[in-house]
Amino acid sequence: MVSMTPPPFERFYDEHREEIFAFLIRRLGRDRAEDAFQETFLRALRAYSKLRHGEHLRAWVYTIASRIAIDEHRRPRADAELPELASLDGRPAFAELEHLADELPPTERAAVVLRYGYDLDYAEIGTALGSNATAARQAASAGIRRLRRKEHQ
Amino acid sequence: MTAVSPELDRRFRDAAARESLLDAAYDLVDSPIGTLFVATTERGFCRIVYDAEPEQELDGLARAFGLRVLRSAPPIDPARRQLDEYFHGKRHRFDLPVDIALLADFNRRVLRELARVPYGDVVTYGELAARAARPRAARAVGTVMNRNPLPIVLPCHRVIGANGKLVGYGGGLDRKEALLRLEGALL
Numbered sequence: 001m002v003s004m005t006p007p008p009f010e011r012f013y014d015e016h017r018e019e020i021f022a023f024l025i026r027r028l029g030r031d032r033a034e035d036a037f038q039e040t041f042l043r044a045l046r047a048y049s050k051l052r053h054g055e056h057l058r059a060w061v062y063t064i065a066s067r068i069a070i071d072e073h074r075r076p077r078a079d080a081e082l083p084e085l086a087s088l089d090g091r092p093a094f095a096e097l098e099h100l101a102d103e104l105p106p107t108e109r110a111a112v113v114l115r116y117g118y119d120l121d122y123a124e125i126g127t128a129l130g131s132n133a134t135a136a137r138q139a140a141s142a143g144i145r146r147l148r149r150k151e152h153q
Numbered sequence: 154m155t156a157v158s159p160e161l162d163r164r165f166r167d168a169a170a171r172e173s174l175l176d177a178a179y180d181l182v183d184s185p186i187g188t189l190f191v192a193t194t195e196r197g198f199c200r201i202v203y204d205a206e207p208e209q210e211l212d213g214l215a216r217a218f219g220l221r222v223l224r225s226a227p228p229i230d231p232a233r234r235q236l237d238e239y240f241h242g243k244r245h246r247f248d249l250p251v252d253i254a255l256l257a258d259f260n261r262r263v264l265r266e267l268a269r270v271p272y273g274d275v276v277t278y279g280e281l282a283a284r285a286a287r288p289r290a291a292r293a294v295g296t297v298m299n300r301n302p303l304p305i306v307l308p309c310h311r312v313i314g315a316n317g318k319l320v321g322y323g324g325g326l327d328r329k330e331a332l333l334r335l336e337g338a339l340l
Binding site for chain 1 (some may be wrong): 164168174175211219223224
């Protein structure tokens, strides 16, 4: 497979900003999505020159946006109208999962990380990976099976 | 409506530049001789391009300076202001930092001499070669002019043939003529 250089940041930003903003609005509501949007792309910019290749950039920026959305949720705020997500409680365990997932093929890794680390649903993961919900579900379960096998080796 | 608003977009672009996260910033600048693509690094202005193909310029900037290339107005504003004053005849000298560090020694030396050719004046390719301590390199000086990364600010339009002909210009002879006319170097 050819290792492709990431595009100039402008092109990356132009390609993903609308869907990332829509994703953040779904997660956080309109008001908080704006700050999270700026923070997502600033964080992406800070890490951008360290990227070794241009594959899975979409999954990568969704991962950043998800992490920021989770942090936003945890932050106490005066006008608390959005309920805390119960599923976020399981997040610390994910630190280990992420490490393990490093050894998976890129698509499976992205699917596992986005599903179990960031709690995206399969439709969102499908979008992030440029496929669909069914393919995302298959990639995630293939990744989990592979991790289990590794664990038992 | 859930689209990224122009304000939100601008806020991100401004913040990226303010936090010094960019390898190169660029923007488009209107001028009487056409829209100019203008780019800068943290060290100084590095590109002014006539009739730019933005996609191609982005790739060029990324190759030369790094992948973090973003359109952002604030870093370009000083050039926008000074170019505007220049085209209104109110500015005769540009006071802008310039980043030509990546060019070859000879090119840098020639461009530094070029920067000293005053407004309203012209010089021949041979004279400029002599000033750069390479009196027989008139043709090489022509090549440097042709590849000048910062036309107008580094005034390659002030370099003409020994016979008084305008010879050539990266942006087309019409523009060279317009600039010299603006400066009163052509009647």
